[in-house]
Amino acid sequence: MRSDEVRPWLATAARLLLGGVLVVAGALKFPDPAAAVRAVRAYQLLPEPLVAPVAFGLPAVEVVVGLALLAGVLVRAAAVATAVLMVVFLVGIVSAWARGLQIDCGCFGGGGQVAAGETRYLSETLRDTALLLVALALARWPHSRLALASRLEPATP
Amino acid sequence: MSTSTKKEAARQRIAAKRAAEAAARAAEQRRRRTVVGGVVAAVVVVVAVVVAIVVQTGRTSTAADAASPGNLSAGGNGYTFSVGTGPVTVDVYEDFQCPNCKAFEDAAGSTLEQLQQSGAVTIVYHGMAFLDSSRNDDYSTRALNAAAVVASDAGTAAYQQFHDLLYANQPDEQTGSGLTDDQLVSYAEQAGATGEDVATDIRDLVYGDWVKDATDQASKDGVTGTPTVFVDGTQLSDLSADGLRTAVEDAAG
Structure with missing residues (x-):
């Protein structure tokens, strides 16, 4: 197959990967809102009045962006939003790592403190970096197959 | 130039x-x-x-006039029970369902x-309840509520005894289904909480x-995890008996 035939399918795969991860990660944070608040607070980055709104609002953004990617609507904007989310998550994780906090990232619900030696900062950082690169690639080449709004997307040269 | 060429x-x-006009229109x-x-996307987001903030805030809010147990630590934050009068303060944050706390x-x-x-x-006992699940029938919350009922009814020495009974009889976090309310009531009696409202208060989650x-305060x-122990404000990293004894001796100076 020629590369210009393969690329849209790669973009579809990227959409499904990023969209699936975001929808699952966001949805898992809804059942226990008190735990979501504690997970955000554990990063010790936000002033207390912002903790709950971020704990409740961020999963909603994840789900909306994820659904847009899965459906294939506004793919480029959703890919850029995903990249921004990943940068935010990376800043949080790396700063917690640098400050020596013993926390779980709470990326897929749960979160909070873990015992010393049980932190997984390296794998969490590598995972989010990989997702960031996929999101950036999708923002550069958003044209994909099986997209709801494929006719609306301007053809990418 | 000929006419036809001009045309x-x-x-x-x-x-x-x-x-050009068509391209501009497109x-x-x-x-x-x-x-x-x-x-549209911005509005949807x-x-x-x-909606998420409103719904989740509603789900996490507690009554402003929520019932508080008696015999709380004097001068504490309203969520702790103290035992003893020694000069060194040991703050213990625990969840009754947490296996590391039992350890x-x-x-x-x-x-x-x-x-x-x-x-x-x-x-100073700081109870937390964050290991509720449908499998254990929200045991963390039921256990801490029961402990608060015991302290309220019979004092903090009874709280300590009840606390020890619950750890000695801790159900498995993964496979256990939590102690039943009947079991909690019976341990409360063993610990000395024999008031007539004890059983009802345990079953009705009067301090839910x-x-x-309390969990939010912790x-x-x-x-954010348990057990967390502070000896005079310094977090204890060695959670063994020797580690604790050494830290207390150091704090006492």
């Missing part, structure tokens, strides 16, 4: 102009679609975020209580909102 040139100019349409799409209690619990009985330390607030204290 041909004019036709070409007109065609080029029309093509560009304008694309631009409008992008703007509309962007506005804002609505989703606002700490098995390893260092008796040492801690000896230190308290000998007058070296004051133990207080338990939620998180605000910077504690």
Whole structure:
């Protein structure tokens, strides 16, 4: 197959990967809102009045962006939003790592403190970096197959 | 230049102009679609975020006049029970369902209580309840509520005894289904809480909102996992009996 035939399918795969991860990660944070608040607070980055709104609002953004990617609507904007989310998550994780906090990232619900030696900062950082690169690639080449709004997307040269 | 060539040139100019106009119209349409799409997307995101915040805030809010148990630590934050009068304060953050807390209690619990009985330390118990599940029928919350009922009814020594009974009989976090309310009532009796409302207060989760607030308070204290132990404000990293004894001796100076 020629590369210009393969690329849209790669973009579809990227959409499904990023969209699936975001929808699952966001949805898992809804059942226990008190735990979501504690997970955000554990990063010790936000002033207390912002903790709950971020704990409740961020999963909603994840789900909306994820659904847009899965459906294939506004793919480029959703890919850029995903990249921004990943940068935010990376800043949080790396700063917690640098400050020596013993926390779980709470990326897929749960979160909070873990015992010393049980932190997984390296794998969490590598995972989010990989997702960031996929999101950036999708923002550069958003044209994909099986997209709801494929006719609306301007053809990418 | 012949007439026909002039006409041909004019036709070409007109065609080029029309093509440019069509391209401009298409560009304008694309631009409008992008703007509309962007506005719709922004509205969807804002609505989703606002709805999520409103719904989840409602789910986490507790009554402002939530019932508080009696015999709380004097001068504390309203969510702790103190035992002993020693000069060194040992703050213990625990969840009754947490297996690492049981491990700490098995390893260092008796040492801690000896230190308290000998007058070296004051133990401040900070209960947390974050290991509720449908499998254990929200055991963390039921256990801490029951402990608060015991303290309220029979004092903090009874709380300590009940606390020890619950760790000695801790159900497995993964496979256990939590102690039943009947079991909690029976341990409460063993610990000396024999008031007539004890059983009802345990079953009705009379301090349910207080338990939620206590868990949130512990998180605000910077504690998000259990067990977390502070000896005179310094977090204890070695949770063994020796580690605890050494830290208390150092704190006592």
